[in-house]
Amino acid sequence: MVEPAFFIRKRKTSNAQRRKNLKALTPLKHYHYNEVKRFTNSFACVVGKGGFGTVYKGNLPDGRKVAVKVLKDSKRNGEDFINEVASMSQTSHVNIVSLIGFCYEGSKRMIVYEFLENGSLDQFISTNAASSIAEWRRTLYEILLGVARGLEYLHYGCKTRIVHFDIKPQNVLLDCNLCPKVSDFGLAKLCEKKESIMSLLDTRGTIGYIAPEMISRVYGGVSHKSDVERQENYEKITCYSR
Known part of the structure; x- marks a missing residue:
């Protein structure tokens, strides 16, 4: 009975830390899943795939083109998501991709950033x-x-x-x-x-x-x-x- 209790405590601590990290990111635009689905036309256009997820092209209501990375469901996703959003939210440089916002609803984790025409x-x-x-x-x-x-x-x-x-x-x-x-x-x-x-x-x-x-x-x-x-x-x- 001791071992399950240990894992429960560990999971609660991990989730609490993630919530704390996300709270620091509130100035960023927090999109709801339905919003992302709408401006990506139900994730119709794939522009890239990587080890952490798939990237889709989208168009915001104001006309801006964006890229939306949908992270894969894996054990590291919580850490990957926090790392990427926390890092990019602190940057502003011509040679660093600009973060526009993110979506975090349940298991759905997405990052919205500027779309670059010539790809990788x-x-x-x-x-x-x-x-x-x-x-x-x-x-x-x-x-x-x-x-x-x-x-x-x-x-x-x-x-x-x-x-x-x-x-x-x-x-x-x-x-x-x-x-x-x-x-x-x-x-x-x-x-x-x-x-x-x-x-x-x-x-x-x-x-x-x-x-x-x-x-x-x-x-x-x-x-x-x-x-x-x-x-x-x-x-x-x-x-x-x-």
């Missing part, structure tokens, strides 16, 4: 594979520079430092002018700027883009610099794909 960087690379190498290098340089500026803002420009932990081409979106914006903060972690080495209970990221210190502490401790390692890794992989 990996899609753009595939679509423009036939472009001249010289032209592509100039464009790629500007994109990578924008991503670096976005990371610098997350690490040094926010009141609370944000470590992304999943920098890769799929999580870099491009607007109509090919301005890059870092997106998908499901694995992000908030920490104080004075923190140097971070304590993590799990390995975060995508194989092929993970910083070496995330795999083995022989390479040093995990810190905000791990995002820079990921940036360098995906720059190399992106360039080699040409």
Whole structure:
């Protein structure tokens, strides 16, 4: 009888913490599920899929185009949802995707953010594979520079430092002018700027883009610099794909 009681207490604590975190986000637009269903035309247009959920295109009543990420139902969803909304709600930068609002009704968890016409960087690379190498290098340089500026803002420009932990081409979106914006903060972690080495209970990221210190502490401790390692890794992989 002791073991069930333990799990009940643990679940109550977890839910209470989530409610506390969401309460801090009340200035953001909180959409009801029926509202989201209406402005996405019953989730008719899929614009992307990822490990955490599916992204749909929508149109707000005021005419703005938006992207709606519907998170999958998994054990980590509560944490993923809190991480992404909490992180994005604290940002305002040209190279960071802008959060518009969210929906949290029962098991339904959705994030509403600005719609970017050119999709993700990996899609753009595939679509423009036939472009001249010289032209592509100039464009790629500007994109990578924008991503670096976005990371610098997350690490040094926010009141609370944000470590992304999943920098890769799929999580870099491009607007109509090919301005890059870092997106998908499901694995992000908030920490104080004075923190140097971070304590993590799990390995975060995508194989092929993970910083070496995330795999083995022989390479040093995990810190905000791990995002820079990921940036360098995906720059190399992106360039080699040409």
